[in-house]
Amino acid sequence: DTGVSQDPRHKITKRGQNVTFRCDPISEHNRLYWYRQTLGQGPEFLTYFQNEAQLEKSRLLSDRFSAERPKGSFSTLEIQRTEQGDSAMYLCASSLASHLDQPQHFGDGTRLSIL
Amino acid sequence: GQQLNQSPQSMFIQEGEDVSMNCTSSSIFNTWLWYKQDPGEGPVLLIALYKAGELTSNGRLTAQFGITRKDSFLNISASIPSDVGIYFCAGQIWSGTYKYIFGTGTRLKVLA
Numbered sequence: 638d639t640g641v642s643q644d645p646r647h648k649i650t651k652r653g654q655n656v657t658f659r660c661d662p663i664s665e666h667n668r669l670y671w672y673r674q675t676l677g678q679g680p681e682f683l684t685y686f687q688n689e690a691q692l693e694k695s696r697l698l699s700d701r702f703s704a705e706r707p708k709g710s711f712s713t714l715e716i717q718r719t720e721q722g723d724s725a726m727y728l729c730a731s732s733l734a735s736h737l738d739q740p741q742h743f744g745d746g747t748r749l750s751i752l
Numbered sequence: 753g754q755q756l757n758q759s760p761q762s763m764f765i766q767e768g769e770d771v772s773m774n775c776t777s778s779s780i781f782n783t784w785l786w787y788k789q790d791p792g793e794g795p796v797l798l799i800a801l802y803k804a805g806e807l808t809s810n811g812r813l814t815a816q817f818g819i820t821r822k823d824s825f826l827n828i829s830a831s832i833p834s835d836v837g838i839y840f841c842a843g844q845i846w847s848g849t850y851k852y853i854f855g856t857g858t859r860l861k862v863l864a
Contacts, residue, residue: 641794643794668850670852672854677856677857678755678856678857679755679756679758679840679842679854679855679856679857680795680840680842680854681755681854682851682852682853685849685850685851687849692848692849693847693848693849693851728794728795730794734850740783740785740797740800741785741797741842741852742797743787743794743795743796743797744794745792745793745794746793746794748792
């Protein structure tokens with residue numbers, strides 16, 4: 638059973654560095670979501686793709702954040718010039734758009750720690 | 753970011769007891785989902801609800817989509833130690849695109 642896969646699982650970096658995370662959704666899923674989760678909170682929506690089109694971005698997604706899904710399959714989330722406040726778990730989820738909206742399935746996330 | 757009101761925030765219960773938690777909002781939702789998250793892992797889908805008033809079970813878990821479409825509850829019957837974890841509700845809203853808003857979570861601890 639190939640679920641949503643995220644890489645890396647953990648990333649530790651110094652403040653000011655750039656980081657990139659990858660998400661491979663469930664193969665037939667055309668919707669892909671990125672969330673951020675901090676300790677003690679639920680996931681917060683960052684951005685959403687349907688196929689390769691980025692359809693919505695949260696105000697949480699500052700100019701330092703960019704997400705792509707170039708071929709409508711895997712996606713990358715890049716954070717430039719990381720700051721202490723970027724430390725969080727970054728979760729990816731995917732779903733299948735159909736006449737009955739299908740629920741999202743999550744990966745195990747990338748935990749980012751900024752030193 | 754926007755989050756749903758979820759209660760209780762945490763609960764300690766004895767093994768074998770039933771558990772109830774709920775999620776409320778001032779907004780109307782089209783879909784309610786319930787997830788469980790273990791430490792260091794992503795949320796795992798437990799139950800999906802698509803219609804107001806819908807009552808759905810998954811083993812010892814039962815969830816209902818409130819009639820007003822502004823709330824949902826999750827019940828766990830006869831809890832066992834592996835039920836420990838954080839439970840999240842998520843409501844889907846239409847804002848030009850499909851987006852889910854998550855609750856703040858209920859942390860469940862089961863005492864054997």
